[in-house]
Amino acid sequence: MNYRISVLIVSLALVAGCSSVHTIDAQFPIPLVEPLPKSAFLSMPEEFQTYQFVQDEEDRADITIILGQAHSNLFNSVVSALFTNLTDAPETADITLMPELNAFQYALPKETGSNFFEVWMKYRLQATDAEGEEIADWLITGYGRAIDERFQSTGTGINGAAEEALRDIGTQLTLGFAQQEDIENWINSEVQQ
Amino acid sequence: MIRSVALVSTLCLLAGCSSVTVDQMRLTETNINLDSDTVVVLGRQHSPAYEAEGDLVTCVARELSQGAMGMEVIPDGLFVDALYPWFEPRTAPLSLARLETLLEQQILQQAIDNFEIRYIIWIEGNTETTDSSGGLSCTISPAGGGCLGLGMWEDESTYEASVWDFHEMRESGRISVDSHGTSYLPAVIIPFPLLARVQTNSCKGLGKQIQSFIVQG
Numbered sequence: 001m002n003y004r005i006s007v008l009i010v011s012l013a014l015v016a017g018c019s020s021v022h023t024i025d026a027q028f029p030i031p032l033v034e035p036l037p038k039s040a041f042l043s044m045p046e047e048f049q050t051y052q053f054v055q056d057e058e059d060r061a062d063i064t065i066i067l068g069q070a071h072s073n074l075f076n077s078v079v080s081a082l083f084t085n086l087t088d089a090p091e092t093a094d095i096t097l098m099p100e101l102n103a104f105q106y107a108l109p110k111e112t113g114s115n116f117f118e119v120w121m122k123y124r125l126q127a128t129d130a131e132g133e134e135i136a137d138w139l140i141t142g143y144g145r146a147i148d149e150r151f152q153s154t155g156t157g158i159n160g161a162a163e164e165a166l167r168d169i170g171t172q173l174t175l176g177f178a179q180q181e182d183i184e185n186w187i188n189s190e191v192q193q
Numbered sequence: 194m195i196r197s198v199a200l201v202s203t204l205c206l207l208a209g210c211s212s213v214t215v216d217q218m219r220l221t222e223t224n225i226n227l228d229s230d231t232v233v234v235l236g237r238q239h240s241p242a243y244e245a246e247g248d249l250v251t252c253v254a255r256e257l258s259q260g261a262m263g264m265e266v267i268p269d270g271l272f273v274d275a276l277y278p279w280f281e282p283r284t285a286p287l288s289l290a291r292l293e294t295l296l297e298q299q300i301l302q303q304a305i306d307n308f309e310i311r312y313i314i315w316i317e318g319n320t321e322t323t324d325s326s327g328g329l330s331c332t333i334s335p336a337g338g339g340c341l342g343l344g345m346w347e348d349e350s351t352y353e354a355s356v357w358d359f360h361e362m363r364e365s366g367r368i369s370v371d372s373h374g375t376s377y378l379p380a381v382i383i384p385f386p387l388l389a390r391v392q393t394n395s396c397k398g399l400g401k402q403i404q405s406f407i408v409q410g
Binding site for chain 1: 241244246247248274275276277278279281282283284300301304319321
């Protein structure tokens with residue numbers, strides 16, 4: 001009897017489709033750049049550090065992607081390389097950086113007909129000076145893809161694509177930070193003082 | 194004769210059928226000290242059309258490190274992470290001129306020097322399924338389950354490796370490999386896959402050829 005019930009449950013699950021939860025598990029290297037001689041505070045509220053993307057559109061399978069830890073790791077790695085000192089309090093920092101996830105999208109190979117899992121992310125990065133005055137407000141869009149290997153799970157594919165997208169965000173943040181006009185003006189004004 | 198043909202056909206069916214063609218173009222002489230020089234194998238990722246699979250890159254690196262002509266190969270992940278974000282899909286140098294420009298940054302030059310790299314080997318290409326036919330159906334019921342049918346598909350792979358001499362700052366040559374094969378999936382209750390190892394065969398062909406290309410000069 002128990003056997004029949006188990007088979008029935010498995011069959012129903014297969015017919016109805018299952019919701020799944022994927023945790024993005026990623027560590028990021030410290031970028032290889034000359035740091036700015038400034039101190040920085042990285043403001044990442046609890047909501048950002050525990051962020052979960054929930055996919056509940058009717059025509060797609062329910063998927064929850066836990067991103068909070070991974071993107072917190074990324075911003076910690078990048079900001080610690082961009083400045084000589086990363087402080088624990090905004091009062092002691094020359095600049096405060098506040099990342100915020102504005103958009104997250106993913107596509108599965110079966111949806112696009114391609115051979116890739118794909119992820120797009122858009123972050124807004126606000127920067128304020130020691131007095132709390134806005135220095136810059138910057139949008140960064142990252143893209144990552146992972147090849148759909150035969151017999152690979154959806155979770156592994158999404159994890160690979162999301163990790164690549166986060167690395168892409170880190171690349172643009174690292175190489176583009178000092179090139180942002182507002183940031184460049186702030187650096188120059190600090191040098192003059 | 195008939196027995197030989199039957200034997201080859203049977204083996205072919207058991208392992209799936211595949212064939213491999215390797216070509217080489219030498220531009221300059223190569224010279225490596227197997228005791229002190231290292232190489233790194235990296236996959237091109239700037240376009241989905243050329244993106245080599247991670248396991249193919251790892252497999253070629255493993256082939257290069259094996260045998261009497263085996264050389265020290267820096268793991269691609271270690272190299273790319275140590276130089277982050279300069280070898281990412283968006284930033285990796287597509288030409289030696291661009292690499293030379295990047296190396297004007299002392300911090301980057303120093304990081305690469307630490308690896309004692311002699312050759313950087315870039316791989317691009319992919320393996321894809323070009324055709325499939327047959328059918329397989331599986332059922333599950335309270336009384337049990339099973340599959341019945343025959344599925345088959347054809348895989349083709351094309352890869353090209355470009356060998357950059359990091360000391361001389363010039364391209365040493367290019368090696369390409371083409372491979373194709375047919376895999377079968379017969380099933381009578383239980384599926385019994387007979388896979389043509391197209392990507393693996395490409396990896397072995399490419400790896401061995403790059404190794405002899407570099408060591409034998």
